[in-house]
Amino acid sequence: MSIIEKAPAKINLGLDIAGKRADGYHDLSMLMVSVDLNDYITVSEAEGSSIIIESNSLRMPLNEKNDVYKAALLLKKRCNVDAGVKITVEKRIPICAGLGGGSTDAAATLRALNKFWGLHLPDETLLDLGFTIGSDVPYCIGGGCALVSGKGEIVEPLEVSLSAWVVLVKPDFGVSTPSVFRDISPSISRVDISALREAAEAGDYQQLLCHMGNSLEDITIARKPFIQKVKDRLLKCGADTALMTGSGPTVFALCQSEKKADRLVNSMKGFCKTVYKVRML
Known part of the structure; x- marks a missing residue:
């Protein structure tokens, strides 16, 4: 059995830096929207309890430095999952482009494994887990059009009908x-x-x-x-x-x-x- 999850890119219609926080991070205020340029995450069984990453991209690390690997390991530890998993990343979003490629892949991995392992975690839990990986991951859990603030952990989905x-x-x-x-x-x-x-x-x-x-x-x-x-x-x-x-x-x-x-x-x-x-x- 395998599950395929779409991982859409994002653009910032607005990005404001409101100031610097006492913890050294910056206060962000962003209006973000997903676009139909997608990576695809496929999860399937692997022997033992290993996490195996494969990809069509030669530029992407296939080890613990990869956000996909981090997402899988985080979920395994959080939910005490012993099963192994193979994760195939079909890259179409350019790397290091400002389009959220790594973040959306991590978010799609969390969504896919939540289904694959039957964990039934709510989106709020996935958002919290995602934020430990990167500041754009919480937004990418739900995507669409959203107002994102704080350090990236506060996501407010917006009901809009933008067409362009x-x-x-x-x-x-x-x-x-x-x-x-x-x-x-x-x-x-x-x-x-x-x-x-x-x-x-x-x-x-x-x-x-x-x-x-x-x-x-x-x-x-x-x-x-x-x-x-x-x-x-x-x-x-x-x-x-x-x-x-x-x-x-x-x-x-x-x-x-x-x-x-x-x-x-x-x-x-x-x-x-x-x-x-x-x-x-």
């Missing part, structure tokens, strides 16, 4: 999230997440565009100016807006027209190797 084509452009380099957060200063740009949420819940696309923003964008662009070139090209080619997601380097553009999205894809393919046209979920 999303063009993802991933430059040919990665960005270290911890190093970006180390460069945060009191003068960092701010994003009005409350106004963004209001626009999303009202289904007001134009107001949504007006209030989108990413507090980390200036930091990452200062290190990797090519990201600004990607943004500028997307806007010049007719994108409704263009914004870096997460700590980068992926830039996404929104379009209400599929024809416009297709033009963007054609324009960007000669500029960057990795370009996707997807929808919000």
